[in-house]
Amino acid sequence: MGLALHTTRQDGRAVIAARGSIDLHSSDDLRERLTSLVDGGEERIVVDLTAVDFCDSSGLNVLVRAYKHARAHDAKLTVTGAYGRVENVLRTTGLDRFLIEGPPAGDTTAEV
Template sequence: MGLALHTTRQDGRVTVSARGSIDLHSSDDLRQRLEALVEAGHKEIVVDLTAVDFCDSSGLNVLVRAYKNARDHNASFSVTGAYGRVENVLHTTGLDRFLIGAPPEG
């Protein structure tokens, strides 16, 4: 399964909802989308991983680079909705400590 990305904007927050697998073959699409959002000046970027069933090291690399790029541009970056294998890999690598944001309000 590939990766589908859907971007929504609400109340100053941009959310990229991902569906499928983030791997070597699909991670570049996510990287390009996140870089474009930061370059466009968005100050709060959230990646929703609720519908992501797999994330390999290339996907983790994209998320870490996006986090650093956002910080360099005085923006916030976080992921939400990780569960199962994806949540486990974030926890095992320690990336959950700075990538996983607070649950959305409401």
């Protein structure tokens, strides 16, 4: 399965709902969408991973680079809806500390 992206705007933020797998073959689509939103002046971007069943290192790389690109433009990028394998990879790599909105309970080191 590939990756489908749907962008909406709600409550002053751009929400990208992703569906499918974020991997070497599909991560460029996500990168392009995130870059265009940041470059277009969006200040709050949320990537909804609820319908994403797989994310490899190329997908993680896109999320990290987009996070840094957003910060460089005084914007905020977060992810929501990660579960199962996707949540596990975010937690295992420590990326949950800054990609998932709000630090985990007791964690005060949410900045990178």
